[in-house]
Amino acid sequence: MKTELDSERDFSQQIAQTIRDAIVSGDLPVDGRLPSEADLATRFNVSRPTVREALKRLAAQNLIRTQRGATGGAFVNRLSFAQAQEHMVTTATLLLSMNAVDFETACEARFALERACLPLACTRRTPAHLAGLRAEIARQGTDGLSDEDFCASDVAFHRALVEAAGNPVLSWHMAGAVEAMQPLMNMITFTARSRAQIIARHTDLATALANSDLVAACAALDDLASYTLELGGEIRTQRHARRTSTGQ
Amino acid sequence: MKTELDSERDFSQQIAQTIRDAIVSGDLPVDGRLPSEADLATRFNVSRPTVREALKRLAAQNLIRTQRGATGGAFVNRLSFAQAQEHMVTTATLLLSMNAVDFETACEARFALERACLPLACTRRTPAHLAGLRAEIARQGTDGLSDEDFCASDVAFHRALVEAAGNPVLSWHMAGAVEAMQPLMNMITFTARSRAQIIARHTDLATALANSDLVAACAALDDLASYTLELGGEIRTQRHARRTSTGQ
DNA sequence: CAAATATTAATTGTCTGACATATGCCGAGA
DNA sequence: TCTCGGCATATGTCAGACAATTAATATTTG
Known part of the structure; x- marks a missing residue:
């Protein structure tokens, strides 16, 4: 997964695109868990709010669901009919x-x-x-x-x-x-x-x-x-x- | 526009839903400008990051576009074919x-x-x-x-x-x-x-x-x-x- | 007076650090 | 063995700050 970002465009948009590509390509399997927000922030070298904006974009498209708690996180959704x-x-x-x-x-x-x-x-x-x-x-x-x-x-x-x-x-x-x-x-x-x-x-x-x-x-x-x-x-x-x- | 939020569900989701309804109902006209993030935060009584998450959700669906600068803000998109x-x-x-x-x-x-x-x-x-x-x-x-x-x-x-x-x-x-x-x-x-x-x-x-x-x-x-x-x-x-x- | 330039204000984009809350896990005690 | 309470981890939210961008305005200059 590419972690270099173009500083010209919105970070959250690029991060969302990167993750979306990973999902569509099957790189991230259905029901698979994404890294935690803190992890992603470190990987992409951005702050957590920025990562969160990216995740919310994906959530808006029903591509992921989030769950709170110890074993929580963001999971790839099976897009149902x-x-x-x-x-x-x-x-x-x-x-x-x-x-x-x-x-x-x-x-x-x-x-x-x-x-x-x-x-x-x-x-x-x-x-x-x-x-x-x-x-x-x-x-x-x-x-x-x-x-x-x-x-x-x-x-x-x-x-x-x-x-x-x-x-x-x-x-x-x-x-x-x-x-x-x-x-x-x-x-x-x-x-x-x-x-x-x-x-x-x-x-x-x-x-x-x-x-x-x-x-x-x-x-x-x-x-x-x-x-x-x-x-x-x-x-x-x-x-x-x-x-x-x-x-x- | 309703500004009361149910503290049981995600704020950003509810805010996005509220704004989406306003757009769908025609309350917010195409190319109309949404209140600034700070304004929305005040109205909904939440913080700006939360408002931003809501706006990013709408942006992910192409419902709004954002523009920086003095006369910037979020504008309702005409959903093109x-x-x-x-x-x-x-x-x-x-x-x-x-x-x-x-x-x-x-x-x-x-x-x-x-x-x-x-x-x-x-x-x-x-x-x-x-x-x-x-x-x-x-x-x-x-x-x-x-x-x-x-x-x-x-x-x-x-x-x-x-x-x-x-x-x-x-x-x-x-x-x-x-x-x-x-x-x-x-x-x-x-x-x-x-x-x-x-x-x-x-x-x-x-x-x-x-x-x-x-x-x-x-x-x-x-x-x-x-x-x-x-x-x-x-x-x-x-x-x-x-x-x-x-x-x- | 006119044009180029600097200032200012408004707004989004991002960061930092913190606290609140939910939830599985594991160990201590009955 | 079973129950209960802390603990670690994760998301949800907040507050305040600074950077970057952009239009309008004020200022200077030719």
Whole structure:
């Protein structure tokens, strides 16, 4: 591990980079313990606070965890799918909000990706998957369900759909795409009529999957995509109308 | 912004979370300046090193940048697609290596996602996109090209393919999937024969896109997927044979 | 008056040393 | 043998200081 630092750049950044490289290259094995902060400070010839800043950078990326006490220290994390997923969702959410990605673009990407899961889901779905889908559909038909809960169930439905494809890498990608859309979806007011429409498409999807009918599944998803776009378009129109009326 | 801290958990983590929330919620606008470290220390009633650890956590996620000097400070970064992409690639790479995702699973996910781009790419591809595809194909036929360069060109080809879909969100997702596969692909030795096979499929793909022929494009991509799997399978067999022969 | 130069103030980057706190380990005593 | 209390080690936090950088301001000079 290189311990010479370029005094032009931030020490903590260089130290973090060095350790990160050691982790990525497998030089530091998963669950392996890093030297103590005092050790690292000596090795890199910097102070402990500087080392700590470097370690916090790595902790922010879930690359290490720290533990206090006698046998404590910093340990290399196994990057779990769950953690990576969480991270991806926040990144994707920020990306959508900060770059003013419009609803149509986000929606298009999301449904395009989801369509990619259908062929696999049609062949691999288990009874458990189908039961999960139907459970969410039932939930979506509940009386008095808030818009937010309806959205949450919608996300759960699509997540279950993706899970049915039985590919963790695919699930990871999709979770980011679907969940990042949720804030945008939450802005939509779901009337009783639109809920019924969505539930109908969900039902079609579940049925198609149960029958392993790829063509029907694609049709149902396309239907859902265009209907979602339509709902989103109404929202945009309403907001535009409101903005115009207030002169902003 | 909440300034009360739970003394049970790390201060720097809570402070980072608080500021992150402020950024995500739009409370702190892009390019907005955060209070100085001394200010934050006073507000949260902690010391400056603790505040700095929090800021470094945010810097590690590209959420802020810092600048020294009189008018310096920490500023909210606009999360660009390029940055997010880079981040996603490293995360995806780590995910694949640390969780021993097998070649088949990664490959399946990658091609499934790529297939999702084809319908859009067929309708939206511009002459510039097609030229880019053909340029990479030409490069892949170059004599004396190293395996690594061949792989790089392969990545560039597929990236161009995804770009042709004209959806930045989709491109972002795909870049993570395709580039994270590169280390795995780099382990494959591409014989002259396998290169020719791949180039033939790339050519088919480019032609299908030029003709806006979705069916042909899908067929070419499926061909490429199964051939890639086949190559990967050979590698695994070879490695298994080697492992067996060395008794490991 | 204008331009070059020195001063100053604000801010991040780093260091030093210290104390608080958590936790496994080991030995002393019941 | 089992329990309990110190001890060593490690991270978490603090306080104060100095260095380095940078923009704005004051000052000097042509």
